[in-house]
Amino acid sequence: MNWLEILGWIGSAVVVWSLLQTRILRLRVLNFIGCAISVVYALLGSVWPVLGLNLVLCIINIYHLRKLTAQKETERAYKVLTVTPQDAYLQFFLDQHTTDITEALPEFNREDTLNGEATEAHIVLHNDETVGIVVLRDAGAGEARVLLDYVTPRFRDFTPGKYLFRDSGLLHSRGFTSVVAPAPANSQTSKYYSALGFVPEGDTSRLAVAQ
Structure with a gap:
């Protein structure tokens, strides 16, 4: 040959x-x-x-x-719908993607998170298609803690997270000054958040919310 x-x-x-x-x-x-x-x-x-x-x-x-x-790369492509953690459509979406969420985020406990820790949830839309879910806990002092950050396989190219956490202004409008996400060192999760501008802090990563 x-x-x-x-x-x-x-x-x-x-x-x-x-x-x-x-x-x-x-x-x-x-x-x-x-x-x-x-x-x-x-x-x-x-x-x-x-x-x-x-x-x-x-x-x-x-x-x-x-x-x-x-x-x-345009803001027109993405929109965020803020709902309660018990929202019916949110529950439906999680039901439809249970297998993929379990494989991607095995540590996620749906029952404890949505009925206990979570204080708000955000549905990320691309035009009229739901592409991701972010569930947060208000930790006080302007800090938001990420409990669930899930994006459907077709849109796992950082842009939904980039829009929600950095470009949309949503977190700032809700009074947050920083957001903290679980991100063990050298993991795929850590690489994902680093690409979004989060700074590693032990087993978490932090992003200062732009005003």
Whole structure:
């Protein structure tokens, strides 16, 4: 097998890998990379049908990537609906995503949290689709504690959290000056909150709420 064939196999492997992704933005990025590699392979190997197909796929991916990034970075794309922890729709959403929440956040105790610790809940919407839930406890002195921060797989690209915690102004409007989230060191949770601007503090991370 020569280097050109290896290049072709790499392009095909990346395309297949992209189709295994649950996050649509990551799927599009990886699919574009795989198709671009396949374009180079087809061009050097004079495989014109493969070249044409992957050129078209590259253009399609670029179109959707521009649309996704433009839409996700505008405040018009996201809205937050504040509800009580016992809200009927909140309960329905949690019921529908119980398995995924348990896998992603095994420490979350729904009964104790929603009927005890929680003081407020926020439903994150992307246009008319519910993409996430954030449940908070007012710890006093302007501090909000995150009890649940769940985003559906398709939207796990930081933008819902970025909007709610940093861009929406919601927490400031509710009198909070900082928000603290559980984030054990070197965990995926810690990396997620670091990407949102939280500062590590032992097994938690803290974000100063912008005014």
